[in-house]
Amino acid sequence: MTSREVFCTRNWCSNHDDSHKSDSFGVREKVTSWKLKAFKYYYIPLKGIGLGGIVVEPTADLIRLQKELIDAIAPFMAPASSGTVAAFATTPDEPEINQPTIDAVATYLSGHTGEHYSPHVTIGVGTVEYLDALLAAPFPRSAIR
Numbered sequence: 001m002t003s004r005e006v007f008c009t010r011n012w013c014s015n016h017d018d019s020h021k022s023d024s025f026g027v028r029e030k031v032t033s034w035k036l037k038a039f040k041y042y043y044i045p046l047k048g049i050g051l052g053g054i055v056v057e058p059t060a061d062l063i064r065l066q067k068e069l070i071d072a073i074a075p076f077m078a079p080a081s082s083g084t085v086a087a088f089a090t091t092p093d094e095p096e097i098n099q100p101t102i103d104a105v106a107t108y109l110s111g112h113t114g115e116h117y118s119p120h121v122t123i124g125v126g127t128v129e130y131l132d133a134l135l136a137a138p139f140p141r142s143a144i145r
Helices: 016-023 060-076 099-106 107-111 128-137
Strands: 006-009 024-029 036-046 049-056 121-125 142-144
Touching: 024 060, 036 121, 036 128, 049 128, 099 107, 121 128
Parallel strands: none
Antiparallel strands: 006 024, 036 049, 036 142, 049 121
8 A cells, every 4th residue: 555545443543554454444546646626615503603624526437436435434333313412522611402403413414425425624723704705706727735
């Protein structure tokens, strides 16, 4: 394996050498050879702030990689319908997990994979005002490598 291949194991997924080959899931892709295109910003609003990102055009390679990764971890996944509040972390400030959150996790794979996959790069948190201005400006289309 070269340093230009993604190598996934039960414990990590990164660009590493062959020394961990025996523990691999068998997902190997030469992702740095792919030509991807960023085409717009997005954000998810929450109480006056938002989590922003850059959307990448889906490609057959990205969709295949997503499927390979999901197939590789499938033996370790519980059925979506078995998820409960106990699977989530809370804080003293946010002690409750609501049903829409549980439902979103339970339906995530069916709503965000394959033809529904929206590859993106998360860029951080900002005010809604800042993120609205970012979305209003022309996006500088660019290739990602």
